[in-house]
């Protein structure tokens with residue numbers, strides 16, 4: 450049977466919420482009333498057959514690329530699906546990092562490709578080890594998929610390593626798909642998109658995580674014009690045209706992107722401070738700390754992750770993402786950037802649950 454579901458996405462939609470919800474990955478919602486727009490200019494219908502030109506231009510300007518390279522998509526989710534589906538054929542090999550964001554694996558399985566994995570080892574600070582990745586590349590490899598920042602750990606992969614990965618891909622005629630949905634959470638010295646690193650790079654991203662406007666579902670792919678066109682044609686099978694009102698609001702969001710980003714940054718920075726202090730005091734947890742990003746992926750030094758998290762939820766009304774969704778059951782993912790008070794109290798409750806463990 451073909452794989453047709455995502456356990457993580459189902460859990461996230463039906464079970465992730467709690468009074469103290471640290472199972473997030475995106476920042477607090479940015480309210481419409483704070484976006485300086487004239488709602489009279491909003492419209493329902495307009496010309497957007499293969500994308501709304503002003504939105505394509507805004508995305509292209511944000512990344513310094515040609516608008517012909519921009520493919521609109523419903524969030525990074527659809528962007529990843531379209532990108533992968535346009536590139537691979539069933540039985541091609543696709544190389545995916547471990548730990549990985551579950552739906553990326555689910556899409557690969559749905560497409561019936563051969564999934565191979567390369568490790569991001571905790572002992573190596575979750576960094577990609579190019580030598581290990583090289584060993585996994587074969588003549589059948591069509592695509593290498595990574596997230597940057599990495600979900601769940603928020604570790605940043607530097608350009609030097611990305612260039613090496615690009616070389617491996619080129620040597621076998623493969624491409625590199627980099628999901629950069631968290632990259633703009635590097636608030637200082639934000640790296641340019643890896644799309645600029647060479648023709649083998651394809652990038653996906655959206656406004657859903659770092660900017661607080663996930664409801665707009667404003668996502669995109671950056672790809673060479675021929676491949677971009679193939680993806681637009683493929684999208685004809687899925688969602689025909691985008692939601693025009695959403696595109697208008699997304700253009701407005703792009704005009705004020707700095708305001709959206711700074712608002713979220715204040716909360717992310719405050720939460721990271723709390724997280725650092727918390728981790729210093731927790732001998733029952735070990736974690737690779739990062740300078741940027743909205744998530745952290747600590748490990749329970751002793752014990753069973755699922756049992757601990759079940760108790761954390763029922764007795765302490767606190768939710769985090771179980772490590773089993775990243776194939777690492779003794780880890781869990783904590784999300785920053787929603788609400789400092791809630792985050793602080795959630796951490797307190799994790800402390801108490803650890804003491805009573």
Ligand SMILES: Cc1ncc(COP(=O)(O)O)c(C=O)c1O
Pocket residue numbers: 474523524525526527550596600628630654655656657658663668
């Ligand atoms: C790495 C990664 N890619 C894609 C997505 C999906 O994002 P979107 O809401 O833009 O579809 C997520 C959501 O958590 C994610 O973590």
